[in-house]
Amino acid sequence: MATTSRTKVTRAWLWRWHRSPLRRASDRAEAWIVLVTWLLALLGAVLAGVETAAAMERGMAENRAQARAVSAVLTDNAAESDTETDLGTVWVKVRWTDANGGAHTDRTKVDADAVAGSKVTVWVNRENELVSKPAARSEARLQAAVGGMLVALGAGAGVLVVGRLPRAFLERRRLVEWGEEWERVGPRWRKRMLG
Template identity: 25%
Template sequence: MRAAMGLWRWRHNPLRRTTDLFEAWLALAAAVLVVTAGPAVGWITGALTEESLRQSVRVQCLQRHATTATVIGAASTPRPVAFDTEAAVNEERRAVRAKWAAPDGSTRTGTVPTALRTAGPGDTFSLWTDDSGRIAPRPMDMATVEVHAALAGVAASMAWGVLVECTRRLVVWRLVRHRHAALDRAWAAVGPDWGRTGAGS
């Protein structure tokens, strides 16, 4: 961006090189791409992510079923064999032995997590199962879908900006190498005669 601003200040400077002009236009083009295309990339990525997650939620809602479990007693193991990963984050969750009805009507028993503060025999709580009656995480809610989609959009927009800037820096690096090579060739041509009388220097 500084190169683009500098272009306006020294656009008529006789010391300006063609590569200086190219570098300034490159910086301006990169800035325009970041400002205009960046939000578009973020919005498209967020929209696609949201649609994909919504489809996953629809599938989860078809494959998972809410049911009511009844506490049988205290768990013999400190942690259930299959438990909700989201529930595991909540330290108040504890494992109990419980029974519940599978979608086909059969009764299942196992060690499951519960948010009940005092879980005694006969207490009930809600849980989710898959089609076979095994414990499954609850379907993702729409608020989580929107958060994930927004994060994906922001990340994509930032990645686009980094990609554009890295590309610009790579082109400038090659441009500088070209300048140095041109300077070396020019010096090699006039260097041996530098300062000699009548050599045109």
């Protein structure tokens, strides 16, 4: 029966922070760059995400405050419209009256089977122009949360990518230093190996 020997591999976490004669100045610089990059990425992601979510929620709340539902009447049959959308609705002309008694007309999406004279609810702004139906509070919160998370991920990833640039410079510099050192040490090693 064959026995297998196990070799224990010890990893030195945070090795750039440990005192060691093998640690170079570039290792210390890289340790600081990594630390600062991660702190900025986390802080930037949180701040960008929270601010984006808050701005989106404020914007949608403003849309809700400015829009109001009014009853409108279809002036054409939906079946006669040639502007079908991908959701089975069509664009049809509607007419509504504002609070001052003024008549307005515009086009809105309705079901494809709607007939002229049918009443539909449309949303208008303060200038009595048609606008999209504003998002409900719960929907606005969800959209703001998703938007905030996406912006947070993008901001954090952007900082990490930018933080990688000085590390790449340090890596190139280390390779040059290693090459120079090998030019000095390599010939002595070869003599020992051959002689």
